[in-house]
Amino acid sequence: MSQSTITIVKNTDKKQKPQSKDIAFGRTFTDHMFVMDYESDKGWHEPRIVPYEPLTLDPAAMIFHYGQTVFEGMKAYRTEDDRVLLFRPDKNLERLNLSSDRLSIPPVDEEKVMEYLVELIRLEQDWVPSFEGTSLYVRPFIIGTEPSLAVAPSKTYKLMVILSPVGPYFKGGIKPVQINVEEQYTRAVKGGTGMAKTAGNYSSAYQAQAKAYKEGLADVLWLDGIEKRYIEEVGSMNIFFKIDGEVVTPALSGSILKGITRMSIIELLQKWGIPVSERRISIEELYEAYEEGKLEEAFGTGTAAVISPVGELNWLGRKMTINDGEIGSLSQKLYDTITGIQRGSVEDAYGWTVEV
Amino acid sequence: MSQSTITIVKNTDKKQKPQSKDIAFGRTFTDHMFVMDYESDKGWHEPRIVPYEPLTLDPAAMIFHYGQTVFEGMKAYRTEDDRVLLFRPDKNLERLNLSSDRLSIPPVDEEKVMEYLVELIRLEQDWVPSFEGTSLYVRPFIIGTEPSLAVAPSKTYKLMVILSPVGPYFKGGIKPVQINVEEQYTRAVKGGTGMAKTAGNYSSAYQAQAKAYKEGLADVLWLDGIEKRYIEEVGSMNIFFKIDGEVVTPALSGSILKGITRMSIIELLQKWGIPVSERRISIEELYEAYEEGKLEEAFGTGTAAVISPVGELNWLGRKMTINDGEIGSLSQKLYDTITGIQRGSVEDAYGWTVEV
Structure with a gap:
């Protein structure tokens, strides 16, 4: 399989979408997520969109012990004329790699990850809420997954992207x-x-x-x-x-x-x-x-x-x-x-x- | 079930124990592990020894995003007359609670956790190696497990203890x-x-x-x-x-x-x-x-x-x-x-x- 071809496994068991703008931050997640793996000899590989589902990790996975992880946060907004917009996502992916560098995590190909992100959000576009002040929060994160207690960078990683519809930050308009x-x-x-x-x-x-x-x-x-x-x-x-x-x-x-x-x-x-x-x-x-x-x-x-x-x-x-x-x-x-x-x-x- | 009564689920599929003293640090784990859960309204509950197995967590579990976690490290040693000794484990558990306090993690009952630790190590005592310089490394750790992207302390936690037989730190005696x-x-x-x-x-x-x-x-x-x-x-x-x-x-x-x-x-x-x-x-x-x-x-x-x-x-x-x-x-x-x-x-x- 080509390293940049994304596979998609559709979720047949769709969840109900929020019915009002009162959506608690970061508690509701969409039907799919993006996953990609890293191994020393393969690099980042197997980009895929799969049903949103629990993650299975060895209890010795490094993320649980030595905190080798980075993340990003951005939002997808629905316009009045029903388009979906991201705000400067290239800057988020640039910063993701900056963060990874500090944490000794291998960098991702920013352009490819941008494509994957867009593909995921496109698949989940009905989840981008249209109520005023709402948006679809996009959370990419990378975790070190190698099962080892040695205090050293992980040899394996997982990049995941999860999506969460969110309500307005300030209920009733912005306030000091x-x-x-x-x-x-x-x-x-x-x-x-x-x-x-x-x-x-x-x-x-x-x-x-x-x-x-x-x-x-x-x-x-x-x-x-x-x-x-x-x-x-x-x-x-x-x-x-x-x-x-x-x-x-x-x-x-x-x-x-x-x-x-x-x-x-x-x-x-x-x-x-x-x-x-x-x-x-x-x-x-x-x-x-x-x-x-x-x-x-x-x-x-x-x-x-x-x-x-x-x-x-x-x-x-x-x-x-x-x-x-x-x-x-x-x-x-x-x-x-x-x-x-x-x-x-x-x-x-x-x-x-x-x-x- | 009483909060302090431990349940034990035995592993019937036993792994092979290391056959020499050349055991890489933190890569081999024993047949069982200890797990206990925390929920705001129940406190720490359901202490149990179960087969060593992967952990299943929501991708939004707080440990993956905001790093709310603490751990300890101690060793169990086999004596010449075949007893198994821990070295000042009370100090480790005291420090675990100190660490938890800094990370806004609810404290554990140190005496009870000591009992659980001893029970786990007793069950796994054949895993304490007898070669010179070897020991059984004991890794208690606590992770925030609530599936939420809100930047706030988790409402749920897992305390786990995993055990790993380890070789001598310095091969061929201590050296500068x-x-x-x-x-x-x-x-x-x-x-x-x-x-x-x-x-x-x-x-x-x-x-x-x-x-x-x-x-x-x-x-x-x-x-x-x-x-x-x-x-x-x-x-x-x-x-x-x-x-x-x-x-x-x-x-x-x-x-x-x-x-x-x-x-x-x-x-x-x-x-x-x-x-x-x-x-x-x-x-x-x-x-x-x-x-x-x-x-x-x-x-x-x-x-x-x-x-x-x-x-x-x-x-x-x-x-x-x-x-x-x-x-x-x-x-x-x-x-x-x-x-x-x-x-x-x-x-x-x-x-x-x-x-x-």
Whole structure:
């Protein structure tokens, strides 16, 4: 069999699709999934679409012991005229390989995987919901599968893609959230895995998340692991601030995820002639700007929420209320533009969307 | 069914046991394994011993996406008079719960799990090899199993224990290794997960490991993530230095694993009246001691090798040859004492061993 020819085993036992827009995130999966295997001597091989079904692995499979895994997250959107669009999926596959490199996982052929992705989503296109704010979440992931307890890279891997219809991130429109500036826990550090989309980066944040929830806050603003001064990310999103007319986002320092929404916002702002800079920004600088009345807007960015406005920051008990806790006009404009492009209602002047 | 009553399903299809001491690490598994489940409303329940068999999980199971998992490693040894001993397994279970706490995994009842462990090893006692230097490696691990892509702690978990007969760590007796002092990559940082035995800490080291191999070196000496000065661990072992008659090991800073061999060595040295201190030690201090001829011995410590002498350290091209590349007398004495206690040939004055 040719290494790039995909086989398809159809699922005859179709599940019921969600009947409303209230779909919990990441709990419903479609009828099929994509699977491809890697072995040292064969490379990536046997690309196939099969019924969504449980995975059978040896209890010694390396994923369970040493965490050799990477993933991606993107969304397929249904347009008003019933087309299905992906948003910059090439950037996701590029980042998948970047993450894999850090985790010593063999790279995939990005163009071929793009074809497989499109083929899978096309087969499952009826699963792309049409309710406002909904989409089909696409989760590619790679796991090391070799049954061995040796602390060494796996010799075998599985790439899988699963699809999940998801509801709107904000029920009833986007709304600002309150965030805790985390001083105790660290998400990532220079020389670590912070720039990779790998499992261990996420569960290591749960303690800080729980602390924020206890204080009635929605999420965590991470500071750098070295000086505990420089702002890195919010929750699992990138972060932007509008300070005195300029938009600032932390520079990619090696411990920050290279967000695709982040990248798109920087490009949009540049086009619009709005000053934007990627640089180091400390929590002290931010607080100072706040005290001087110059902190105009703050928002997290990511695939899930697109734009998540920050209404309040809690830094060691000092509260910064941003834009009276309301969504800022720039945040709203960015949200409308990007979601518009994603849904085909705003012209895609950048060639960002890929039709399935 | 009572929550603490273990059920046993015997495997009728027994595998062949290793016939020599040349057993590759972590590739052969015994006939049975232990499994126990966790659900929010039931707690840990249904402890059972079942045939060693593949695990079936939903592709959305959280372990594959967000890395919520912890593990332990210990060994069962066969004594000359044919008893089977575990070495301080209570400390492993204590650490399992410490790791779980960091990863937001519900704790287990350490005493009950100890009983289950002993029951499993007793059932598999013929698998404890008797060749010199061999043992039965015991790997408890917990994985988050809930099928959900929400970035949040899993509501369900599986604790499993698998057993693997292993050969001697050093073929032909213990021998010193050459180690690279890693300057680029970081293993862990304050506020991170370095003190927890969790999957993500291991695969994140593969790049640094590969770099060392390329230079013909066996392993990596990790420096702290903040100043890149203070010594933390070697590979996945703790590290000790004998400097001018005093034994020094890095203090548990929050980013260093609380090794059980480390703990035992400190206790032995104290009993023996040999000066030992847990403190910060920088690579500069070590190099200075080396240049002054005061760096007498260096060794890694861990369950796998017990003592792994360091014959040479490579710090940015500066080579430190330790004790002429030979195993030091203190390293040898510690190795002989601990392995002797583990195998029942040296009196266990400390109550460290548990008979199965």
